[in-house]
Amino acid sequence: MKTRRTLKAVAVPFLLLTLTACGGGEGGDGSSTDSGDTGNGRYGAPPATGDGDSGGAPGLRTADTELGTIVVDDDGMVLYQFDSDDRGSGTSTCEGQCAQNWPAVPGDETPDVEGISGEIGTITGVDGSPQLTLNGWPLYYYAGDQEPGDLSGQGVGDVWWVLTPEGEPVRG
Template sequence: MNPRRIVPSLVVGLASAFLLGACGSSADTGGVAPVTPAASDPAPSTPAAASTPGDGGGSASTAPGVTTGVAARAVDGIGTVVTDDKGMALYRFDEDQPSPSKWTCSGTCTKTWIPVIVPETVQASGVRQSLLGTVHRNGRTQLTLAGWPLYRYVGDTASGQVNGQGKNGEWYAVTPSGQKSTTTG
């Protein structure tokens, strides 16, 4: 083989191998078993493990959109509700079921009401760790509070907003005890 062709071929081959290795597999679920429950039969809820500093929970390598912590936060006009690690209000849906945890918001619903996806550990502040759990959702892990699957509202664009409160008479900001907030702002 001509030496002029070997070097470019070698460079292209190495670059291709590097890029393929960096991309990973499309089946990679970040350590979560790829389970796809039917909407009528989700996996049972399990407690979310507490995370302590230095144990890897909430690392900077967490995928975008994944919540690593929740906190109780007073929001003007509505009282104390649960927010994610960015201060965005979390909601529960009356059509979902808390025991066993069962989500019903799917398809186009999840474009407006975004499921709260979490890693194995979630830090909690002002929310009882024993009330936190998860439900499997299309190979990902959705956070639950008192069994209720949690969501973000696409209409909340800044920390402290609760624009989804009372939407359609079935979406409510969730309180630290897992109850729906009945206060409107």
């Protein structure tokens, strides 16, 4: 019993420190949270709750949040843009640890879109796979968002932002 309490006393603070570590970091990569591959092709994102189809681009739709109406995928997972990317450049600058914390939104087919007025496109992501864009911004998930509607990535490092349906970052 004493061993369990000692283990808890050491493990709980360590776990909390590990899970809450976030910020700008090198290259604006955000959090050190690493949820691992969830088996649905979205590193760090929770498993899809839909029909189990893990291939192709996720559908895009809107959700009303405390930040206003923003872009999410079909599962309600929030999508982000990265200020270090150059809008419309056709390239992503998020690689290495950044790409683990901020996995690219796959774009290997045209997504179903509902309520989005910005232009949907694709680029070749840093891993060579197609990545969805909205109004020229490459789109990303945040590994720290565990549930649909989580906004944990908003403002991380003052470079990661949710997007309006028009494809404009919601800063602040």
